[in-house]
Amino acid sequence: MTALAPAPDADLGADLGANRNAGDVWVDRLFRAITLVAGLLVLAILALIAYTAITKAWPAFRHQGPSFVFSRTWDPNVNHFGALDFIYGTMLTAAIAVGIAVPLSLGIALFITELAPTRVRSGVTYVIDLLAAIPSVVYGFWALAILTSPAANVYQHIADTLGRLPLLSSFFGGPVVGASFMTAGLILAVMIVPIITSLSREVLLTVSQDDKNAALAMGATRWETLRVAVFPRVRSGLIGAVMLGLGRAMGETIAVALVIGSSHQITSHVFRSGDTMASVIAHNFPEAVDLPKAALIGLGVVLFVITIIVNVIARAIANRSSVLRGSAR
Amino acid sequence: MTAIDATAGSRDPAAWIHERAVTPGRRFTNGLANAWMVGSVLVALVPLVVIIVYVLSKGAGVISWSFLTKNLPIVTQFEGGGIAPAIVGTLVITATAALMAIPLGLLAAVYLNEYGRRGRIPSVVRFMSDVMTGVPSIVMGLFIATIWVSSGMHFGYSGLAGSLALACLMLPIVIRSCEEMLRLVPDDLRQASDALGARRWRTVTKVVLPAALPGIVSGAMLAIARAAGETAPLLFTIGVTKTINSNPLHGTNTTLSQEIWFNAQTPFSAAHDRAWGCALTLIAIVFVCTVVARIVSNRFATRA
Numbered sequence: 001m002t003a004l005a006p007a008p009d010a011d012l013g014a015d016l017g018a019n020r021n022a023g024d025v026w027v028d029r030l031f032r033a034i035t036l037v038a039g040l041l042v043l044a045i046l047a048l049i050a051y052t053a054i055t056k057a058w059p060a061f062r063h064q065g066p067s068f069v070f071s072r073t074w075d076p077n078v079n080h081f082g083a084l085d086f087i088y089g090t091m092l093t094a095a096i097a098v099g100i101a102v103p104l105s106l107g108i109a110l111f112i113t114e115l116a117p118t119r120v121r122s123g124v125t126y127v128i129d130l131l132a133a134i135p136s137v138v139y140g141f142w143a144l145a146i147l148t149s150p151a152a153n154v155y156q157h158i159a160d161t162l163g164r165l166p167l168l169s170s171f172f173g174g175p176v177v178g179a180s181f182m183t184a185g186l187i188l189a190v191m192i193v194p195i196i197t198s199l200s201r202e203v204l205l206t207v208s209q210d211d212k213n214a215a216l217a218m219g220a221t222r223w224e225t226l227r228v229a230v231f232p233r234v235r236s237g238l239i240g241a242v243m244l245g246l247g248r249a250m251g252e253t254i255a256v257a258l259v260i261g262s263s264h265q266i267t268s269h270v271f272r273s274g275d276t277m278a279s280v281i282a283h284n285f286p287e288a289v290d291l292p293k294a295a296l297i298g299l300g301v302v303l304f305v306i307t308i309i310v311n312v313i314a315r316a317i318a319n320r321s322s323v324l325r326g327s328a329r
Numbered sequence: 330m331t332a333i334d335a336t337a338g339s340r341d342p343a344a345w346i347h348e349r350a351v352t353p354g355r356r357f358t359n360g361l362a363n364a365w366m367v368g369s370v371l372v373a374l375v376p377l378v379v380i381i382v383y384v385l386s387k388g389a390g391v392i393s394w395s396f397l398t399k400n401l402p403i404v405t406q407f408e409g410g411g412i413a414p415a416i417v418g419t420l421v422i423t424a425t426a427a428l429m430a431i432p433l434g435l436l437a438a439v440y441l442n443e444y445g446r447r448g449r450i451p452s453v454v455r456f457m458s459d460v461m462t463g464v465p466s467i468v469m470g471l472f473i474a475t476i477w478v479s480s481g482m483h484f485g486y487s488g489l490a491g492s493l494a495l496a497c498l499m500l501p502i503v504i505r506s507c508e509e510m511l512r513l514v515p516d517d518l519r520q521a522s523d524a525l526g527a528r529r530w531r532t533v534t535k536v537v538l539p540a541a542l543p544g545i546v547s548g549a550m551l552a553i554a555r556a557a558g559e560t561a562p563l564l565f566t567i568g569v570t571k572t573i574n575s576n577p578l579h580g581t582n583t584t585l586s587q588e589i590w591f592n593a594q595t596p597f598s599a600a601h602d603r604a605w606g607c608a609l610t611l612i613a614i615v616f617v618c619t620v621v622a623r624i625v626s627n628r629f630a631t632r633a
Contacts, residue, residue, distance in 0.1 A: 024528050031530035035440035038433045039454045042461055042504065045497055049464070049472045056475045107369025115366050124370055126623065131377050133619045135558025137586045138608045141593045142380050145387075145601075190376045197373075219350050223362035244463065251465025253561040254586075258593060278467045278561070285471070285565055300471040304464065311463030315456060 049304065057298035060291060068298060074264060074280075076292035083299055085264045089181065089274040090303070093256060094249040096185025096270065097192055101249075102242055104189070105196035112197075113204040114222065114230075125201075132194035140255035143187045147178030147259060155182065155271045176271035179261030185270070187259060188249045196245040199318075203237030204230065240318025247310040251303065253278035277303045381612070388609025391602045397610070401571040401583070405592055408599040412588060412607055414573045419584040419614065422488045422567065423557045425577045426495035430556075431549050433496075434503025435538075441504070442511040443533050455508075461501040467561040469494045474565035486568030488577030491584070494562035499552045506548030510541040543625050550622035554615045560586040585611040 061068055064081050071082020108128060112121050143151075155176040163173035207230050215225040261273025262283060277299045285296050351359075399411025437454070445451030473494040477484055484490065514537050522532040538545075568581030569591075585607045592604035 024531075028528040028530045031533070032440070032444050035436045035444060036450075038436035039440040039445075039451070039504075041433060041437065042454055042458045042501060045500070046457055046461055046464075048476070049468065052472060052476045053468070103365075104369045104372055107366045108373055111366035111370050115363065127377065128373065129623075130616070130619065131373065133554055133558070133615050134377075134380060135560070135586055135611055135615060137558070137560040137589045137593075138380065138384065138612060141589050141604055141608060142383055144593055145383070190373075193373055221351055221355050221359035223359040224355070226362070247463040251463070251467065253465065253467040254590060258590075278465060281467055281471065282561060282564060285474070297471055297475060300468050304468045307463055307465055307468075308460060311460045314463075315459045319456070 060294035097188030100189035109200035140258035152178035199241035243314030387605035391606035425492035430499035438507035470562035510544030547626035554618035
């Protein structure tokens with residue numbers, strides 16, 4: 001940052017012209033090389049993460065074999081490490097989060113791009129950005145504070161109502177606890193709304209106004225315009241945005257670790273407690289040694305691989321429409 | 330961004346005709362869709378408002394001069410003490426991470442946009458830095474913990490280890506936002522500089538970077554704001570301390586986010602109060618960064 005020169009001024013031409021000497025060529029090559037190295041650093045870090053994590057986790061993988069991801073028993077005392085419960089917890093919470101966040105985010109993105117007057121538009125964008133600025137641990141702590149009341153009371157209410165219906169009872173039936181898959185999923189939903197919103201907004205902005213005007217001129221309502229002229233154009237971009245949100249939800253740690261209740265179970269009941277890969281790592285890594293430590297790193301490897309796959313697919317889909325390029329957030 | 334007119338107002342003849350031709354059923358569906366959009370915004374506002382009000386009401390009573398300046402109490406169970414070590418730790422660790430990630434990210438962005446707009450290597454780097462933004466922060470923490478803190482180099486816990494983990498998180502974000510900003514600089518400027526006989530590196534340092542500076546600063550502030558609130562990468566890298574440690578290179582450290590994490594998990598109300606105070610302080614720091622970024626980028630928008 002400090003190396004930046006002041007804004008260009010009148011002497012620039014003279015300054016630039018005076019430097020057409022042979023040495024300058026080498027400076028340029030050096031500069032190019034330095035920037036290239038900085039660029040390759042990303043690849044190096046990713047490779048190094050994969051390499052170190054896998055080598056450090058190897059003892060646990062070798063000890064446990066494929067049952068590392070297929071077994072349900074995770075007991076460091078007897079050196080048995082089956083991560084299926086945690087993988088399930090990660091999947092379920094992420095699924096709840098995406099299920100709630102997608103309709104919301106898409107609605108907000110459409111509001112910003114199609115409905116809102118210019119002044120409101122920037123205000124809403126700003127507010128959604130603030131939602132992204134709240135730290136994960138604050139979300140978690142807040143959710144922890146409202147767990148027993150009102151959250152558990154609301155859950156009890158839902159369980160009492162929906163629990164009597166035949167199919168829904170296997171998802172929403174009691175008994176309920178505040179620290180549950182549902183709480184984790186809700187908090188994750190709030191946390192990924194800003195990401196999905198901002199990505200979908202960028203996708204939606206690429207649809208040309210002419211197309212929309214054409215539909216409107218045919219007498220379409222705004223909703224019909226969206227269906228006819230907008231959605232078909234942005235489908236792959238939106239799928240990419242949703243998958244990036246999914247990836248974020250699966251990797252999110254701290255908020256989930258505070259509210260998921262840390263118990264091992266696979267259940268379709270969303271009001272029961274569970275655990276995710278990330279929260280298990282967060283809770284247990286500092287005290288772990290030897291094989292259990294390797295196993296936790298192994299969990300990290302599984303998480304890393306899953307999120308990388310989700311992200312690569314998401315980016316590949318999104319890049320095909322060459323829309324989301326450059327949207328890091 | 331491209332200005333998109335909201336669908337024509339009532340003065341627009343097309344809209345007038347259209348309004349008369351729409352059947353009640355279609356109008357209802359359209360109204361439903363509008364309600365969905367407005368409703369989504371309102372629903373998203375609820376957690377934001379509730380959390381901020383909650384943190385303000387719980388945290389404001391805790392914060393005082395001595396709370397901000399005293400060392401952390403040895404026993405979290407009882408009232409007293411302050412959070413100064415956590416504030417200092419947050420600032421020092423985040424700043425150290427920024428010092429690593431921002432220059433490197435900027436250089437990488439210069440490579441992507443100025444030297445390698447096309448070609449195989451740039452597109453791979455671009456793709457992988459996008460993918461890297463999706464790597465969970467806890468994995469970054471594990472990575473630094475294994476390679477730097479414990480088994481790898483055995484440097485032990487330090488602020489620097491946490492900064493390294495944060496820098497890994499920030500790097501791809503900085504790269505992509507800087508590249509975006511560099512791309513906004515019109516090619517005319519580069520061509521003018523080229524025409525004066527400047528080499529590429531001079532064009533970059535004297536013309537492109539100054540022009541893109543506000544956008545770069547804004548992107549950097551957002552990356553800093555995100556890093557300042559992170560907890561997961563720090564849990565295994567910085568250790569714990571009860572006293573102020575402003576040296577990132579040596580000794581264990583602590584941050585506001587980590588203190589919230591520790592205190593929140595205790596059953597004691599004094600610890601919870603402390604955590605609320607930490608939460609308010611942390612949110613204040615993060616929001617200041619976000620607002621500064623916003624102001625800088627607004628300046629940029631009006632200038633461009």
